[in-house]
Amino acid sequence: MIKLSKRLQTIADYVKRGARVADIGSDHALLPTYLVQSGVCPSAIAGELNAGPFRAAKKQVADAGLQALITVRQGNGLAVVMPGETDTVTIAGMGGNLMSTILEEGYAAGKLDGVTELVLQPNVGEDDVRIWLLEKGWYLSHESILEEDGKIYEVLHAVSRDVQPSASSNETLYEGSFLKLPYDKEVLHRVLLRMGPHLLRQGSPVLTAKWRSEIGKLERIIAQMSASEGTESTLKAEQFRKEISIIEEVLQCLRTEIPSSN
Incomplete structure (x- = not known):
């Protein structure tokens, strides 16, 4: 079984067991390969826009002998996914603004229909991602922060309103009364x-x-x-x-x- 970096392992640990996962911007497809190898996910989609990483992802999956369980697709963002095809979407290693754009375009195209879990690791602009989640009614259930090789990363785990139906709990999450500060x-x-x-x-x-x-x-x-x-x-x-x-x-x-x- 492949060994993940601390950053990717943190993402993997959030993925719900039994979920069909789509990893967008998958690079070398390390995350979906690990999730299928470890038995966390029965199947996966590795999506990659650029030709070099796309070829590397296909090789990674072939070397692992998982071509029947992991589909590697070349395309932009969530365009590689069909509506209802996946339960969990993971996106990592890009700016929060780009990540929010990918999510918004996928949302508008119905690519998030049936998706109940998002695991997101923006390199910068984490607030852009939180704003998108809040506006679209996703519940931010967990966050992690970690340091690896001199860089600090945040990982956000969100679930859909079908899993966390109480909208008020999402609003309460951001109300900030626990911070005893003199701000409105x-x-x-x-x-x-x-x-x-x-x-x-x-x-x-x-x-x-x-x-x-x-x-x-x-x-x-x-x-x-x-x-x-x-x-x-x-x-x-x-x-x-x-x-x-x-x-x-x-x-x-x-x-x-x-x-x-x-």
Whole structure:
């Protein structure tokens, strides 16, 4: 059986046993190969747009002797999937904006009909994905954050309204009252979308490290802007300072209010 990276293993661990899975942007098809080899999934689709990874995925599946159980298809996003063909969709290793576009186009084309589970790992722009899930009525059931080879990744696990029918529970997830901060509901809502409601409730050194790094990036941008005398740059720098202040206060809240899970 193939061995997955820590990132891919975290994704695999979320996939429901017995689900027919479609891995979009599958690259070398490592994830679907593992899921079928390990008996988690009875079948899988590996979708890949680019010719090189598509050929690598076909070779991976052939080398594993799983051509009868894993279909490798070349195409853009969820175009490789037929409606009702899969129970779980996994997408990993791309920006949140692109991931949301793939999900939206698939949703509009009916490709998510019958899908009850999404496991998503955006490299950046996680808030874009959370916003899409919230707007489309998907329930964000779990989140993980991990560090591997010097990079930090977030994995989001969402289930459909058929599995989690209570819309109010989704709204409550993002209401943020557990953060004892002097902000209105709208600001707290934005904080949870950006930083992750489950991740903030759990707290972890990796989460803190991620947002300390983000503060450092914002400070460097502000320093670069200080050389400019334009009004727009001044306003943008002030916006970034407010953003830093909010992140700092959230991190302080995590230390004082939320016990670490580690």
